[in-house]
């Protein structure tokens with residue numbers, strides 16, 4: 552908070568000493584220090600969820616791996632953001648995501664604009680060792696501006712959080728669990744019948760794949776304004792002061 556004294560914490564990341572403010576997460580500190588940690592469910596401007604587990608890091612003395620987006624800094628922490636074990640887990644998480652739904656990049660409007668695809672490229676994933684499930688979720692194209700295709704969803708819930716936390720509409724939510732979980736509008740009504748949706752499109756802006764897409768775009772044409780949400784969040788905070 553502006554004008555408030557804050558407590559400085561010192562820790563190491565990948566052997567390098569770094570400073571942090573009390574209450575910061577490991578991910579925030581890593582980003583401030585240009586240290587790459589992969590993320591999928593995290594989105595600046597939205598609450599943190601800790602759902603995808605791609606941001607796992609190792610902390611010395613901790614038996615379990617820690618999700619960097621929801622783990623707060625502590626004095627003297629020794630954090631490793633790269634290791635063989637982490638690479639193995641991150642790769643496995645991505646492979647599980649790819650095998651769980653239908654992600655066919657070559658015919659997708661998000662080709663070239665997809666967070667899942669770019670993470671796979673970054674982490675060197677060129678094949679999936681797990682059998683594909685080939686789910687057959689219904690595609691909801693009843694909305695006049697957007698399409699919801701749960702076959703391409705990674706269940707990061709960015710759309711649900713943007714809809715509730717930023718727009719305040721609470722149209723989108725998650726129904727069912729595990730591999731059967733899917734994004735629904737209102738109480739699983741066709742999106743086009745929704746009386747709560749404001750047609751703002753924030754859900755489409757934050758979707759990491761093409762699970763929610765704007766109509767009228769074709770293959771490899773998904774364009775997003777990723778800076779919009781952090782901007783809106785900052786403006787709201789300024790207004791509240």
Ligand code: FES
Pocket residue numbers: 589590591592593600601602603604605606607618619620621
């Ligand atoms: S980014 Fe931390 S769990 Fe998804």
